[in-house]
Amino acid sequence: MKKIILAATALLLVSAFTSCKPKQSAYRQCYEAAKQREIVNNENSSQQNTDPVEIQKPIDRQVVVRQENLSLYDGEDGNNLKRFSVVIGSFQNPTNAKNLKERMQQDGYNPVLAKNDQGMLRVIVTSFNSREEAAASRDAIKQRYAPNFQDAWLLEKTN
DSSP states (O other): OHHHHHHHHHHHHHHHHHHTOOOHHHHHHHHHHHHHHHHHHHHHHHHHHHOSSSOEEESSSSOEEEEEOEEEOTTOOGGGOOSEEEEEEEESSHHHHHHHHHHHHHTTOOOEEEEETTOOEEEEEEEESSHHHHHHHHHHHHHHTTTTTTTOEEEEEOO
8 A cells, every 4th residue: 555655646746846847948938038138238339339320329318219220131121111110129030030020910010120230130110200200109019019029129220
């Protein structure tokens, strides 16, 4: 009888510890997100020291606009791309950028993928000629998709 109880307890302990094991894909997603933030932070710090064209310039307390040279990604339609754009994602991996673009298309947006000089793919959701309209759109996107896209930012196209 003791052997049966001992075997059942061991089986329960093994199943309890293996059922709570996090998936490797969760670790991978966290790693990729942290890596993207690190790349953007390194990019910002190196740009501020060496490249006067691609810097963040404060417009007022809440609206910061980053200037970059952009080129359209393969097969993208740039007719909707204006001077000020709202960027909700920045990726090195084209698959991640395309997935976010498809998600935003399903939500009714007309996103555009653009590549900067450092090879980062920017997912641009909306684009305007005025900074104020772009800032209002960014704030609306942050509010609509909270808590996602809270790091959405404005991009001023320099080319």
